[in-house]
Amino acid sequence: xxxxxxxxxxxxxxxxxxxxxxxxxxxxxxxxxIYANFSQFFLEMITFLPLMFLLVGLxxxxxxxxxxxxxxxxxxxxxxxxxxxxxxxxxxxxLYGAFPVAYLLSHKGASVRNIFIYLGVFSAMKIPMLTxxxxxxxxxxxxxxxxxxxxxxxxxxxxxxxxxxxxxKVEAGR
Amino acid sequence: xxxxILFTVICLLVSLAVxxxxxxxxxxxxxxxxxxxxxxxxxxxxxxxxxxxLVPEGMIVKLLGAKSGVMGVAIAAAVGSIALIPAFISxxxxxxxxxxxxxxxxxxxxxxxxxMVGVLTLPIEFKYFGKKAAIMRNVLxxxxxxxxxxxxxxxx
Numbered sequence: 001x002x003x004x005x006x007x008x009x010x011x012x013x014x015x016x017x018x019x020x021x022x023x024x025x026x027x028x029x030x031x032x033x034i035y036a037n038f039s040q041f042f043l044e045m046i047t048f049l050p051l052m053f054l055l056v057g058l059x060x061x062x063x064x065x066x067x068x069x070x071x072x073x074x075x076x077x078x079x080x081x082x083x084x085x086x087x088x089x090x091x092x093x094x095l096y097g098a099f100p101v102a103y104l105l106s107h108k109g110a111s112v113r114n115i116f117i118y119l120g121v122f123s124a125m126k127i128p129m130l131t132x133x134x135x136x137x138x139x140x141x142x143x144x145x146x147x148x149x150x151x152x153x154x155x156x157x158x159x160x161x162x163x164x165x166x167x168x169k170v171e172a173g174r
Numbered sequence: 175x176x177x178x179i180l181f182t183v184i185c186l187l188v189s190l191a192v193x194x195x196x197x198x199x200x201x202x203x204x205x206x207x208x209x210x211x212x213x214x215x216x217x218x219x220x221x222x223x224x225x226x227x228l229v230p231e232g233m234i235v236k237l238l239g240a241k242s243g244v245m246g247v248a249i250a251a252a253v254g255s256i257a258l259i260p261a262f263i264s265x266x267x268x269x270x271x272x273x274x275x276x277x278x279x280x281x282x283x284x285x286x287x288x289x290m291v292g293v294l295t296l297p298i299e300f301k302y303f304g305k306k307a308a309i310m311r312n313v314l315x316x317x318x319x320x321x322x323x324x325x326x327x328x329x330x
Contacts, residue, residue: 009213016220030227037223044260045219047175051207052181057204058189061196092178093324096215096295099302100207109246116311123315124289129261135213136265139283140330145286148325152318159314173211173301 019118044094052097055105071108073168076111081154084114088121092129098122106170113161115170120153197261214298222258222294229257231267238284239274246280247324255316258294279327286319286326 020038023031091098092111101122102115110118124147133142161168176246189197238250255275259267264285271281291312299308 006206010216013213013216013220014301016216031299034223034227038220041219043223045215048178049215049274051210054182054201055185055204056207057200057202059200060187060203061200063187067231082299091233095292096211096218096298099298100211103207103302118247119311120290125288132261133265136269141278141326144326145282145322146323147297149286149290151257153323156311156314156318160307163310168307168316170277170302171304173207173214 010030011158019127020106033146044059048067048093048097053100056100067108068105073103073112074111076114080111080114081157083115084110085120085121085125085150089119089127091122093148095119095123099170103170103172106168111161112164112166112168113157115157117153117157120156121150124149124153211298211301214301218295218298220256225257225294226259229253231263233269235270235274237269239276240322246277247283248279249318251287251316251320254284254319255291255312256293257288259288260294264288265308268289277327278330279324282326283320283323284324287316290315290319303321 020035022028024035070076075082081150088098091101098119102119104111105118106115107119128147130142133145184196190201234253237245237253268281269284271284273277295314296308296312299311302308303311
């Protein structure tokens with residue numbers, strides 16, 4: 001990675017940091033409130049992401065490609081889809097935490113359809129989130145939403161596989 | 175969160191016990207992936223912070239509470255797609271909306287688009303999936319979210 005590339009990648013972040021530091025030292029109220037929002041998100045990210053990537057890294061070196069290919073690869077059928085759904089519902093955290101996992105699964109031979117089903121289920125049907133949803137919006141709302149959403153994601157997975165092709169691979173995210 | 179920490183520590187210890195070198199290789203790969211993602215992530219977080227300042231919760235309640243019918247659903251879908259609100263804020267917010275008399279359809283569309291569509295996180299998604307696949311995924315999710323939201327409104 002060259003210095004120029006680092007500068008380009010972080011250009012906006014540096015600009016934002018200057019704005020925040022300026023706001024804090026000049027007591028500029030909008031800046032201070034934006035900083036309060038930012039630190040809340042940052043805290044969530046910084047506690048969650050290192051753990052996530054640690055697991056992804058370990059997963060990468062320990063789980064052999066053949067295993068993933070066999071269970072959720074091209075020939076895995078409905079069983080593979082069920083595996084992916086189970087995996088996704090058991091997780092927690094924001095959607096951007098699912099992208100690296102999607103990369104890894106893709107890299108290890110998961111089918112395109114299953115990767116997109118994984119992303120969808122992760123975004124909408126994580127069990128920790130569902131318990132929270134039941135608490136605020138009730139069991140009926142949550143059940144209806146889950147029931148209607150699942151087939152939608154399976155259809156999206158099938159369409160995406162047709163659209164990008166079966167050889168599509170998720171990138172490493174650089 | 176506590177479960178995640180515990181689970182990670184156990185995995186790490188087991189991995190270390192079985193094979194030190196392999197464990198370090200895994201940690202290195204994880205760290206590299208995290209560093210790659212970091213600039214895009216910080217950019218999005220800063221954008222979201224600014225967005226939340228410009229469009230505070232009170233304004234969302236006002237926006238969604240004012241209109242019903244097709245217009246209400248359209249506003250809910252637009253706000254839900256663009257906004258990036260964590261679940262611990264969005265569900266209580268939805269409850270407030272319902273208490274204010276906003277229809278189930280509007281609230282459901284707001285929640286489903288919020289969960290399924292991420293306009294602000296698109297820059298991160300591009301990096302992993304490319305523009306073509308990321309945009310298509312969000313368009314399909316948007317349509318799906320509309321259908322699910324309207325169905326919930328009909329059945330509840």
